[in-house]
Amino acid sequence: MMKHKPVLIDAVMNAIGNIDGANVIDATFGAGGYTRRFLDAGANVTAFDRDPTVIPDAIGIKEQFGSRFNFIAKTFSHMAELNEKYDAIVFDLGISSMQIDSPERGFSFRFDSPLDMRMSSDGPTICDMFCEWSVADITKILRDFGDVKPAVAIARAIKDAMPQTTFELRDLIHNPRDVAPTFQALRIALNDEMGELNRALAAVPNLLKPGGRCICVTFHSIEDRIVKNLFRVWTSVAGDPRIPVAAAAGFELLPTKKPDAHELAQNPRARSAHMRGVIKLC
Numbered sequence: 400m401m402k403h404k405p406v407l408i409d410a411v412m413n414a415i416g417n418i419d420g421a422n423v424i425d426a427t428f429g430a431g432g433y434t435r436r437f438l439d440a441g442a443n444v445t446a447f448d449r450d451p452t453v454i455p456d457a458i459g460i461k462e463q464f465g466s467r468f469n470f471i472a473k474t475f476s477h478m479a480e481l482n483e484k485y486d487a488i489v490f491d492l493g494i495s496s497m498q499i500d501s502p503e504r505g506f507s508f509r510f511d512s513p514l515d516m517r518m519s520s521d522g523p524t525i526c527d528m529f530c531e532w533s534v535a536d537i538t539k540i541l542r543d544f545g546d547v548k549p550a551v552a553i554a555r556a557i558k559d560a561m562p563q564t565t566f567e568l569r570d571l572i573h574n575p576r577d578v579a580p581t582f583q584a585l586r587i588a589l590n591d592e593m594g595e596l597n598r599a600l601a602a603v604p605n606l607l608k609p610g611g612r613c614i615c616v617t618f619h620s621i622e623d624r625i626v627k628n629l630f631r632v633w634t635s636v637a638g639d640p641r642i643p644v645a646a647a648a649g650f651e652l653l654p655t656k657k658p659d660a661h662e663l664a665q666n667p668r669a670r671s672a673h674m675r676g677v678i679k680l681c
């Protein structure tokens with residue numbers, strides 16, 4: 400299985416600046432690629448991941464870095480419960496190469512496997528949710544999170560056939576172009592990925608020290624829009640009539656980055672990545 404290659408890591412390191420001795424939250428530990436770079440640069444890292452299969456990697460890093468590393472096996476919206484202040488909070492959103500390349504996880508239509516799609520190991524699978532959701536619910540998910548044009552037809556086919564495996568789901572979808580967006584939309588809905596992002600970002604202004612930075616690497620247009628719009632609110636100047644006064648939080652935007660041709664040649668999975676960042680001014 401391909402180990403996850405950290406995406407835009409050099410851009411992220413540039414954006415967070417000197418973190419020697421700093422306190423950093425890695426919201427999405429994954430294979431620990433970002434965390435290792437933060438630790439190597441001298442930071443203390445608190446990392447989250449909802450996927451228990453990453454715990455052995457986290458234990459390995461703990462053995463090497465001791466008290467400078469703390470792993471929390473929970474969803475990143477739990478950062479709202481932390482009591483400390485941080486110099487940087489970094490999100491590298493979406494799923495890892497290990498998740499997409501593990502046939503038994505049911506994320507990929509490249510392998511025939513039970514339809515699971517959970518990022519964590521608890522809660523209902525996507526198969527369970529096909530019993531809970533109506534045709535209207537599935538249609539909305541496919542439209543909102545995948546922009547799938549034949550959303551109604553696919554939603555009806557799912558409710559009629561109740562697919563149990565990735566290939567059964569794939570084969571219900573007539574146009575191969577709609578397969579990847581359908582799988583992606585169902586994964587996003589099952590794992591409440593946009594709800595998680597909204598809840599975690601709401602906690603960020605209060606968790607950052609003055610001068611602290613929040614950096615988000617996104618892979619999907621909806622998560623990118625959530626980040627872009629919220630950062631616009633945080634960086635709006637007092638008196639902008641489009642923004643409620645209470646929302647103006649005193650932030651400055653950092654330049655947006657995309658992978659360059661060299662990174663894309665090394666890692667085609669980086670192709671839809673965008674990095675956005677802000678600095679808290681006071």
Ligand SMILES: C[S@@+](CC[C@H](N)C(=O)[O-])C[C@H]1O[C@@H](n2cnc3c(N)ncnc32)[C@H](O)[C@@H]1O
Nearest residue numbers: 405427429430431432433448449474475491595
């Ligand atoms: C793209 S990978 C991160 C890769 C990591 N930056 C690296 O260099 O190895 C995303 C990771 O975030 C985790 N994840 C996604 N949403 C999450 C959430 N709401 N809470 C906690 N972890 C989440 C996934 O389980 C996955 O392991």
